[in-house]
Amino acid sequence: MKYSRIAVRLFEKEEEDVFYDPVYHGRTLKVFGMDKWAGKALKYFADRYREIGYGAVIFDTEGSFSKEGFDTVIEVKDGRGTGLDPLVLARKGLLDGYSAATIVQTIYGLDRTLTERLYADFLAGKVESVPEAVKSDGKYAGVIAESYTPLDGAFYSGEPPEFGENILVELGETYSVTLAGMAFLIVSAVIRHRRKTMVGVNDAAVLAYTTAGGAALPLITRPIRARVTVLATQYAVDSITNLAGPSLVLYHDPDTQSVIYEANGVPPGPMRKHVHKGEGAFIYRTPETIDVEWGELPL
Known part of the structure; x- marks a missing residue:
């Protein structure tokens, strides 16, 4: 199969490698994994897209991203100014x-x-x-x-950020989910028309919990040519699972894996393979079929 230049390799296989291609599979990729697996996958995608000259806008509730490589870092802390008025x-x-x-x-x-x-x-x-x-x-x-x-x-309060090509919105040090949702919405509105950009969110379900955060999702998941959105989360909630786009299932509880397969319309049987540590199941649709590819992730 021929892939576009913005495809990212997921699994290496002897017969044929498996890629996520936003042009073919959809502009929004949902990544589900427990513990740190979803965040590791998000870093992997951010690195791959930077390698091909893409900018990266990352919303991080886990505090796991290094500030290195970002033109703009917006730290959201309770009682501190962000300039996001x-x-x-x-x-x-x-x-x-x-x-x-x-x-x-x-x-x-x-x-x-x-x-x-x-x-x-x-x-x-x-x-x-x-x-x-x-x-x-x-x-x-x-x-x-x-x-x-x-x-x-x-x-x-404070001066507005510069909003450079690479933006890290650091949400790991706020205890207020309301403030986190506000930052998510406001920055998403600022960058909503950007192309040649990868927008990454970790944890997407947490940020979508508030009214403001839920309003941000359509801004960054609307299909735009040359843009990619990766939503990483530990939680299989309807606000994420029901979004159009392929899913990457990483190591998780068996019942959660089952919910994700069900939400994607994967029929019971051999297509629902249990995903272990270091592995992944890539679920995508075509107009005619539902496909599931399995393999080990280079994380």
Whole structure:
């Protein structure tokens, strides 16, 4: 079989190596594994795509990625500034104003009318940051204030990041899943149109748990030519398993492996091989069939 230039080798076999090819298999790859296996796989893919000149945007909840090789490192810590204020980013030209307003809508539960008012006030220069929106006399201020906390204020503070070609969003030192989801959504919105980029997420299920995090997934998994997204996770949750795209099953509990096979439509029988340490099962669809390839991973 002929593969595209952005295919990555998964398994070496005597008869024919097995590759993941975003062009042929789908732009979003879901990787399931227990313990550190999913994170190891994500590092493997990031390294391979960097070798062919791709940029990498990594969201890491495990704190397992080295900062080396990243132009921009965004560390999310409770009570510390990140500069990820969507309205400030829009003022700097890193987001469009309406996207910034809808991010605030998603995080704080504004209805459409209040979102439109916030957007109008932003365009008029009346509100230039989320903290200003909370203190304003707009009707949206009261709704935002219902869930706005000092942690939010600290999160938005600071100068906006540069958003270089290679970005690491370090989420391993925050105990607030809310802040992690906010960072996930805001950075995803900034980079959502990038091509020739690999977007990697570990742990994808944890980040998708919040409303903000769930809203980020469509931004980074929408099929875009020359872009690849790898979602690594320990959890076989519907928000991840139901996304279009192939799956790579690594070492995991037998019942979890079964759930993943079931979610991918793999029929009972010999196609559902148990995956041991160091091995993987690559599940992908064509318009006519479901295929499963097995082998040892070079991790």
